Amino acid sequence: AQSVAQPEDQVNVAEGNPLTVKCTYSVSGNPYLFWYVQYPNRGLQFLLKYITGDNLVKGSYGFEAEFNKSQTSFHLKKPSALVSDSALYFCAVRDDKIIFGKGTRLHILP
Amino acid sequence: DAGITQSPRHKVTETGTPVTLRCHQTENHRYMYWYRQDPGHGLRLIHYSYGVKDTDKGEVSDGYSVSRSKTEDFLLTLESATSSQTSVYFCAISASGGTSGKETQYFGPGTRLLVL
Numbered sequence: 001a002q003s004v005a006q007p008e009d010q011v012n013v014a015e016g017n018p019l020t021v022k023c024t025y026s027v028s029g030n031p032y033l034f035w036y037v038q039y040p041n042r043g044l045q046f047l048l049k050y051i052t053g054d055n056l057v058k059g060s061y062g063f064e065a066e067f068n069k070s071q072t073s074f075h076l077k078k079p080s081a082l083v084s085d086s087a088l089y090f091c092a093v094r095d096d097k098i099i100f101g102k103g104t105r106l107h108i109l110p
Numbered sequence: 111d112a113g114i115t116q117s118p119r120h121k122v123t124e125t126g127t128p129v130t131l132r133c134h135q136t137e138n139h140r141y142m143y144w145y146r147q148d149p150g151h152g153l154r155l156i157h158y159s160y161g162v163k164d165t166d167k168g169e170v171s172d173g174y175s176v177s178r179s180k181t182e183d184f185l186l187t188l189e190s191a192t193s194s195q196t197s198v199y200f201c202a203i204s205a206s207g208g209t210s211g212k213e214t215q216y217f218g219p220g221t222r223l224l225v226l
Contacts, residue, residue: 034214043114043200043217044153090152094213097168100145102152 002027004093006101013081014109021076021104023091032094033074035065037087038103044090050074061085081108113137114218116201122224129188131221133201135181141207142184143215144168144176146197153200159184160207191225198222 003026013019025031032051036044048059055067065076076089086108091101113136123129133142143158145168155168157176165176173195175187188195201218 032213036217041220043219044202044215046214046216049214097155098213098215100153102150 002093002095002097002099004091004099004101006089006091006104008104009102010105010107012107012109015083016080019078019081019085019106019108021089021091021106023074023076023101025072025074025091025093027093027095029095031074033065033067034092034094034098035059035063035074035076036090036092036100037061038090039087047076047089083108083110114201114203114216116199116218116221118221119219120222122226123191124226125192126190129191129223129225131186131199131201131223133184133186133218135184135201135203137203137205137216138181139203139205139216140181141204141213142178143202143204144174144184144186145200145202146170146195147200147220148197156186156199158207188223191223193225196223196225 005024034049035047038044047063048057050057050067058064063078088103088105090103092098115134117132144156145153147153154170156174159165159178177185199221202215204213204215206213
């Protein structure tokens with residue numbers, strides 16, 4: 001059965017530092033992987049996705065994610081964090097249907 | 111929010127009463143979804159629709175029913191609301207539910223439901 005895990009409930013990063021939000025997955029076939037962001041009192045917004053091709057995927061707001069098949073991971077990254085990046089981030093995987101992780105709350109400290 | 115509206119945005123109701131939430135889209139997308147979001151659980155799929163009058167269950171469908179009589183509207187009904195159904199409910203749409211690469215989901219603003 002497919003699954004997705006976000007091992008950290010919360011990540012704190014100082015503004016200007018690089019950030020990483022972790023995601024690991026398990027699927028029986030080729031994975032389709034997604035990252036979404038949720039700002040307070042809003043619905044989820046699509047950031048980026050991996051379907052096939054280059055392992056480094058670039059998305060909205062300067063975010064990127066690296067697909068690592070051997071480690072079954074799809075970590076979200078950004079070279080320099082902004083306070084406005086503070087939000088709840090969800091990883092999702094699609095095999096026969098989309099499953100979302102439980103979310104990681106990202107705090108960027110000024 | 112990608113041409114998706116949800117109504118009502120907030121609702122307080124009592125245990126045992128029926129509740130209907132509405133999702134309306136202007137994108138003419140085929141697929142529509144209802145999720146609930148709860149702390150510690152992330153998003154969980156309740157029901158989804160792959161066309162007019164075509165629906166299927168998600169992982170937490172007990173106590174919920176859905177209907178889709180038009181492409182643009184997807185209704186979620188709690189037949190007899192319980193306190194465990196207190197949650198934030200999100201509707202989502204996608205152009206495809208398959209593996210075509212078009213399955214990116216776009217979410218509505220959510221409905222906060224409190225069942226007393």
